[in-house]
Amino acid sequence: MFEGLDLTKLYDTEDESSKGYIFGELTDELISRAEANIGYKLPKSYIELLRFQNGGYISDDIDSWLTAIYGIGPEADTTN
Secondary structure (H helix, E strand, O other): OOOOOOHHHOEOOOOHHHHHHOOOOOOHHHHHHHHHHHOOOOOHHHHHHHHHOOOEEEOOOOOOOOOEEOOEOOOOOOEO
């Protein structure tokens, strides 16, 4: 889905404050619980992106209006 894109350059991995926005590995259980909590299926592209890195700040080197991508935490009602 993200062929041709280098996702390793998407996130700001050096900013210490971004560490609080990164959750651990995204599991099928976390996805199911989050979807049940919000009452909607998450887009496949969003899930695939979170499987690469579960949340974080967007790098300043990327020309984007986004500042962060929200991940899914271990509790059903936890997002960042």
